[in-house]
Amino acid sequence: MPEPTASIPDTWLQALHDNGYRVTAPRRAVVEVVATHGRVLNPYQVFELARARCRTLGLVTVYRTLEKLEALGLIERVHQPHGCHAYLPAKIGHQHLLLCQVCGRAEYFSGDDLEALISRIAARTGYQIREHWLQLFGLCAGCRAGAS
Amino acid sequence: MPEPTASIPDTWLQALHDNGYRVTAPRRAVVEVVATHGRVLNPYQVFELARARCRTLGLVTVYRTLEKLEALGLIERVHQPHGCHAYLPAKIGHQHLLLCQVCGRAEYFSGDDLEALISRIAARTGYQIREHWLQLFGLCAGCRAGAS
DNA sequence: TCACTATTGACAATGAATATCAATATCATT
DNA sequence: AATGATATTGATATTCATTGTCAATAGTGA
Numbered sequence: 232m233p234e235p236t237a238s239i240p241d242t243w244l245q246a247l248h249d250n251g252y253r254v255t256a257p258r259r260a261v262v263e264v265v266a267t268h269g270r271v272l273n274p275y276q277v278f279e280l281a282r283a284r285c286r287t288l289g290l291v292t293v294y295r296t297l298e299k300l301e302a303l304g305l306i307e308r309v310h311q312p313h314g315c316h317a318y319l320p321a322k323i324g325h326q327h328l329l330l331c332q333v334c335g336r337a338e339y340f341s342g343d344d345l346e347a348l349i350s351r352i353a354a355r356t357g358y359q360i361r362e363h364w365l366q367l368f369g370l371c372a373g374c375r376a377g378a379s
Numbered sequence: 380m381p382e383p384t385a386s387i388p389d390t391w392l393q394a395l396h397d398n399g400y401r402v403t404a405p406r407r408a409v410v411e412v413v414a415t416h417g418r419v420l421n422p423y424q425v426f427e428l429a430r431a432r433c434r435t436l437g438l439v440t441v442y443r444t445l446e447k448l449e450a451l452g453l454i455e456r457v458h459q460p461h462g463c464h465a466y467l468p469a470k471i472g473h474q475h476l477l478l479c480q481v482c483g484r485a486e487y488f489s490g491d492d493l494e495a496l497i498s499r500i501a502a503r504t505g506y507q508i509r510e511h512w513l514q515l516f517g518l519c520a521g522c523r524a525g526a527s
Numbered sequence: 528t529c530a531c532t533a534t535t536g537a538c539a540a541t542g543a544a545t546a547t548c549a550a551t552a553t554c555a556t557t
Numbered sequence: 558a559a560t561g562a563t564a565t566t567g568a569t570a571t572t573c574a575t576t577g578t579c580a581a582t583a584g585t586g587a
Contacts, residue, residue, distance in 0.1 A: 253553050253564060274544085289567040294544065310458040310512075316543085329506055340500050349515065352488050357520035358477055364458075366512040367497065372505035401533060401584050422574085437536045442575065464574085 239266040239320065243305050250303060260285035261296040270335040271309050271317035309337070310366070327364075331371035338371075387414040387468065391453050398451060408433035409444040418483040419457050419465035457485070458514070475512075479519035486519075 237245070240263045244254050252258075260281040265272060268280065278293045297318060300306045307321045309328065319337050322328070326339040343365055353360050385393070388411045392402050400406075408429035413420060416428065426441045445466060448454040455469045457476065467485050470476070474487040491513055501508050 251564090255553070255565065257566070287567075291545085291568080292566060295565085310463065315458065315463045329500060329504060329508070331506065332509070338504050338506070340503070342499075343496060345513075348491060351490075352477060352515060353517075355488070356477060356486050357523075358479065358486070358515075358517045359523055360477070360515050360517035361480070362516040364512060364514040364516075365493075367500060367506075367508050368510040368512075369501070369506045369508035375505075375507055399533090403534065403584070405535070435536075439537085439576085440535060443534085446576095 243300065246303055246305060247299065252299060256285045257281075257288050257292045258296050260288055261293055262300070265297075265300070265306055265318060266320060269337065271311070271319055271330065271337055272335075273314075273316045273318070277318070310364075312368075327366060329367040329369070331374055332368050333370060333374040333377075336371045336373070391448065394451055394453060395447065400447060404433045405429075405436050405440045406444050408436055409441055410448070413445070413448070413454055413466060414468060417485065419459070419467055419478065419485055420483075421462075421464045421466070425466070458512075460516075475514060477515040477517070479522055480516050481518060481522040481525075484519045484521070 240259075243262045243266055244259065247258065247262075248254050261277060263284060264277055264280045272280070274293050274297060275290065277297065278288065278290045281293065282288045297306065301308070301318070304321055306318045308315055309317045309319050309330070311317065311330065317335070319328070322339055324341065325343075326341045327343060329338045329340055330336070345363060345365070349360050349363065352358070388407075391410045391414055392407065395406065395410075396402050409425060411432060412425055412428045420428070422441050422445060423438065425445065426436065426438045429441065430436045445454065449456070449466070452469055454466045456463060457465045457467050457478070459465065459478065465483070467476070470487055472489065473491075474489045475491060477486045477488055478484070493511060493513070497508050497511065500506070
């Protein structure tokens with residue numbers, strides 16, 4: 232029988248603890264929401280959802296907790312055409328993001344092959360290319376069904 | 380002898396005029412800076428540079444002019460890891476952005492080939508993919524030389 | 528040149544994000 | 558389990574970028 236895998240929220244709480252931060256009810260609530268919701272969330276949305284799990288939660292604590300999670304590399308800010316105030320669990324290794332334009336559902340994928348493109352652009356422009364962003368936008372299966 | 384091509388600033392000023400906006404000294408200053416500077420600029424940087432061309436220019440006018448240029452599709456907001464408050468002349472057709480991480484110099488390029496990748500991700504995830512962002516970051520030739 | 532009115536700059540107001548601070552809760556140690 | 562040092566909390570105040578207000582000014586077509 233395989234050892235049960237630690238859930239993502241537990242992993243994040245452990246990381247907080249390992250870095251000298253205390254594990255509190257407000258932080259547990261924020262972590263559970265952001266780690267499991269599966270859609271981009273801005274600070275206020277996190278606040279609304281997490282308040283259901285911690286009645287006394289304040290918006291300021293959400294900001295502070297997101298800041299710490301981001302500093303630990305557990306979450307990251309998502310860039311979208313209309314604003315960059317939303318967060319998601321951080322990419323693991325070399326991944327890219329696929330976002331639903333309707334509901335904000337997010338999937339990561341890997342396996343891009345941009346070497347040839349990047350070499351060509353580097354040669355043409357004289358730039359040394361060190362990083363790239365690739366992000367796809369569309370409709371998730373659920374929103375395709377709903378919109379038909 | 381070829382007809383002299385209208386400069387980018389002139390094209391933009393013409394576009395403002397054609398859309399019922401007046402061509403004023405403050406707008407001329409902002410347009411000339413953003414259209415020719417070749418690097419990403421945030422509103423305050425535009426203000427500082429454009430003030431040299433229009434002594435009375437106010438920061439609020441910069442915001443308002445950028446807003447109009449963006450609405451006309453002449454400029455667009457650039458997304459960067461640390462902030463999304465900078466502008467560049469808008470892409471023409473299907474282009475992508477290459478940015479210098481040191482000085483903000485910007486180049487557009489075309490000729491990506493992501494069809495196969497996008498089809499594969501669409502099939503794997505069930506998403507209908509409608510848009511993509513590809514953006515490269517690195518060091519421009521000038522900054523490579525300077526950094527050596 | 529003239530008159531209409533869009534535009535301007537100064538100032539006020541908004542809104543997201545951050546700093547302050549006394550009260551509270553965590554957690555290593557007892 | 559109890560303790561106590563101190564990190565954390567929520568409420569409030571504050572900052573800063575951006576947007577609204579408004580009388581004075583300047584562009585534009587006639």
